[in-house]
Amino acid sequence: MVFNVKPYENKIFELIQASAKELNVPVYIVGGYVRDRFLGRPSTDLDVVCVGDGIELAERVASKLRPSPHVAVYSRFGTAMFKHNDLEIEFVGARKESYSPDSRKPLVKTGTLEDDQNRRDFTINALAVSLNEEDYGTVIDSFNGFNDLNQKIIRTPLEPDKTFADDPLRMMRAIRFATQLEFNIEEKTLQSIAKNKHRISIISKERISSELEKIIVSNYPSRGFKLLFNTGLLHLIFPEMAALQGVEVRNNIGHKDNFYHTLEVLENISRNTDNLWLRWAAILHDIAKPPTKRFDPALGWTFHGHEVLGAAMVPRIFKNLRLPQDHKMKFVQKMVLLHLRPIALTGTDVTDSAVRRLLFDAGEDIDDLMMLCEADITSKNEGKVARFKENYKLLMEKIKEVEEKDSLRNWQPPISGDEIMKVLKIQPSPEVGILKTAVRDAILDGEIPNEYEAAYALMMKKAKEMELIN
Numbered sequence: 001m002v003f004n005v006k007p008y009e010n011k012i013f014e015l016i017q018a019s020a021k022e023l024n025v026p027v028y029i030v031g032g033y034v035r036d037r038f039l040g041r042p043s044t045d046l047d048v049v050c051v052g053d054g055i056e057l058a059e060r061v062a063s064k065l066r067p068s069p070h071v072a073v074y075s076r077f078g079t080a081m082f083k084h085n086d087l088e089i090e091f092v093g094a095r096k097e098s099y100s101p102d103s104r105k106p107l108v109k110t111g112t113l114e115d116d117q118n119r120r121d122f123t124i125n126a127l128a129v130s131l132n133e134e135d136y137g138t139v140i141d142s143f144n145g146f147n148d149l150n151q152k153i154i155r156t157p158l159e160p161d162k163t164f165a166d167d168p169l170r171m172m173r174a175i176r177f178a179t180q181l182e183f184n185i186e187e188k189t190l191q192s193i194a195k196n197k198h199r200i201s202i203i204s205k206e207r208i209s210s211e212l213e214k215i216i217v218s219n220y221p222s223r224g225f226k227l228l229f230n231t232g233l234l235h236l237i238f239p240e241m242a243a244l245q246g247v248e249v250r251n252n253i254g255h256k257d258n259f260y261h262t263l264e265v266l267e268n269i270s271r272n273t274d275n276l277w278l279r280w281a282a283i284l285h286d287i288a289k290p291p292t293k294r295f296d297p298a299l300g301w302t303f304h305g306h307e308v309l310g311a312a313m314v315p316r317i318f319k320n321l322r323l324p325q326d327h328k329m330k331f332v333q334k335m336v337l338l339h340l341r342p343i344a345l346t347g348t349d350v351t352d353s354a355v356r357r358l359l360f361d362a363g364e365d366i367d368d369l370m371m372l373c374e375a376d377i378t379s380k381n382e383g384k385v386a387r388f389k390e391n392y393k394l395l396m397e398k399i400k401e402v403e404e405k406d407s408l409r410n411w412q413p414p415i416s417g418d419e420i421m422k423v424l425k426i427q428p429s430p431e432v433g434i435l436k437t438a439v440r441d442a443i444l445d446g447e448i449p450n451e452y453e454a455a456y457a458l459m460m461k462k463a464k465e466m467e468l469i470n
Contacts, residue, residue, distance in 0.1 A: 003034070003129040003137045012061075012084060016048060017131045019060040025052030028113060028128040028140070035124050038149055039181070046089045049116050049128070055080040058091035095119070114142065121163065121170045122177065123148045123155050152183040160192035168199035171233060172211035179215045179224035194231040201236070205322040208237050212321070216279050221270055222263035229259070240317060241283065243290045248301075255301040258289045261378055268375035277328050278368050281335035282375060288313055311337035331365065335372055338362060342373040346391035355395075355402040356444040370396060413440045414452040415459050423459075424468050431466060438462050 013029075020027035027050040036043035050057050055073055058080035062071045069082040081090040094116040113128065120126035123145035130138045139146070143157040154174050156163040164171050171193045178185050185193070200208065215224035225241075228234035235242040245259035266282045273279070288310035289303045296302055314333040318325060341358055362369045377388045417432050426432065439455045439462075448454040463469050 003029075003037070003139050012046075012087065012089070013131055015061050015064050016057075017133065017136070019057055019064065020050055020052075020131065021133065023050075023052060023057060023060060025050045025057065026113070027051075027057065027131045029131060030116070030128045031120070031125050034127040034129055034139075035145075035149065038127075038146065044086050044088060046087050048089060048091045048131075049094050049113065050091065051094045051113060054078055054091040054093040058082065058089075061089075061091075113140070117142050118158060120157055121167070121173055123153075123157050124177075126157050152181070153186050154178050154181075154183050155186040155189050156192075160189045161196060164192055164196040165199060168196065169203050169207055169211070171196065171200060171231070172203075172208060175224050175227045175231070175233070176211045176214050176218075178227060179218045179221065182220065182223070185227070190227075190231065193233065197232045197236060200233060205320070209321045209323060212237070213276060216266075216283070217274060217276055219270070220267065221279065222267050225263055225266075238317075238321070240287055240313065244286065248293070248295075250295050250301075251297065253295075253300045255293070258286050262286055264378045265372075265375045268378070269372060272371055272375070273368075275368070277331050278335070278372065280323075281332045281339070281368075281372055284310060284314060284317065284332060284336050285339045285372065285376065286310065287317070287336070307337055307340050331368075334362075334365060335369060338369055339372055339376060342370060342392070342395060343376065343388075346388060346395050350395060350398050352402055353445045355398055356446070359399065359403060360440075360444055366399070370399070413443065414450070414455045415439050420459060424463055426468060431468060434466070435459055435462055 016027055027048060029046065030049045031047040033043045033046045048054070048057070055075070055078065058071050058073075062069050062082050065084060069084055071080050071082045073080045077092075078095065079090055079092045081088065083089070093110060094113050095111045117126045117128060117140075123143040125145070126141075126143050127145045128140040130136060130140065143155075145157075148155055154177055156170075156174075174185055174189065174193060177183060215221055215228075218224065225234065228237070229242060229245065241259070241262070244262055245257060247254045247257050262283060262285070265285065266279060269279060269282045286303075286306060288306040288308075292303045292306040292309055294302050294304070311333045314336055315325065315329060317323075318329045318332075323329065338358075338361060341361070345354055345358065359366055374389070374392055377385055377392065379385050379388075413436060415436065417428075417436050420426075420432050420435050421428065439458055442448045442458055443450050443455065448458055460469070
């Protein structure tokens with residue numbers, strides 16, 4: 001089998017070949033670049049393996065390019081990397097690895113191409129292409145990886161127990177690749193993930209979250225979460241989500257399985273947005289249902305306050321997963337807190353006041369919130385879903401109408417706290433907050449127009465009533 005080299009690859013491949021020949025070292029392209037080329041997927045990461053000094057080869061290739069790129073050298077790992085056009089090219093010497101049970105950091109020794117292929121995680125990533133003059137473009141497929149590509153199978157090149165014991169992150173990578181590529185994990189490999197799941201404990205939270213987020217931003221993220229759940233990995237890396245699974249029945253009354261409902265919401269929203277943080281909001285919107293679940297003989301199962309507790313849980317979950325504790329986390333928290341508000345407004349005649357308050361609380365995130373709420377409309381009863389979606393459509397029209405009339409997106413009351421203190425000649429105090437809230441509520445409730453003069457008049461009236469002025 002011969003690798004079809006495209007014209008834009010010729011120059012850099014020829015430079016790598018020429019440099020390797022000068023150093024008298026065999027050289028190959030390996031891994032994801034080869035895999036993705038066969039799959040017709042774009043790839044910007046090029047991994048180059050030589051049977052020799054990878055750092056020396058990188059520096060030799062870089063010296064032939066104009067302008068010559070900066071070469072980042074990682075002596076500890078025997079690798080070097082530079083960027084060229086749209087490619088990020090990494091060079092490494094062929095090596096063999098051995099692991100201790102309590103670490104995924106291997107002891108590395110110089111090896112052959114075969115040794116290097118043996119250390120690869122999956123057969124589809126063990127494909128190599130020769131850049132050597134005598135067999136340029138020849139594909140070296142020691143583990144039948146090309147057939148696994150065609151059969152859409154994720155399989156380890158060596159015994160899966162050894163592969164996952166050596167580097168447990170590969171269990172997450174197997175599920176990530178199966179999700180991204182829409183492949184199946186070969187049965188023996190899948191069973192080995194379940195068997196070795198406890199080994200994930202030696203992997204850093206940052207590395208786990210990196211793989212988890214690649215699953216979340218894939219086209220069909222629920223595929224990955226089902227694999228994580230079925231292998232038991234989810235219970236170890238994200239127990240709050242695993243706890244959503246299951247249905248309890250009492251007095252012949254059950255509730256929906258909130259795990260599979262969450263996955264349905266995630267799939268729904270993934271059809272409309274690639275926003276990672278909005279997808280996180282879909283994952284976490286019902287995260288507090290297990291601790292808030294109660295059975296009422298008159299009402300059945302209730303989850304009162306799960307949106308409030310869920311919002312309170314978001315910072316802890318983000319911290320545990322080493323996710324950012326910044327505006328991204330605040331956005332997810334806000335979505336979780338507000339996710340019931342729009343749905344509640346679809347069940348009754350919607351007042352302008354209720355819509356104003358929703359617009360004020362959601363601010364610039366109103367469109368994202370409404371997208372989340374539409375994704376949250378799930379039921380096996382198609383008629384029920386259709387009714388909810390029709391009511392949702394009416395609510396969207398009402399929001400647009402009120403927004404255009406009252407200009408409330410990203411709105412702040414026309415009277416600020418600073419102005420209240422300046423006009424009334426008072427210091428910061430609870431009274432300032434009371435007056436500011438009174439103005440805001442009067443506008444949101446439609447008692448006064450959203451105009452400075454009306455707000456000022458109300459402020460002065462309330463100040464007199466509070467005996468702050470004569």
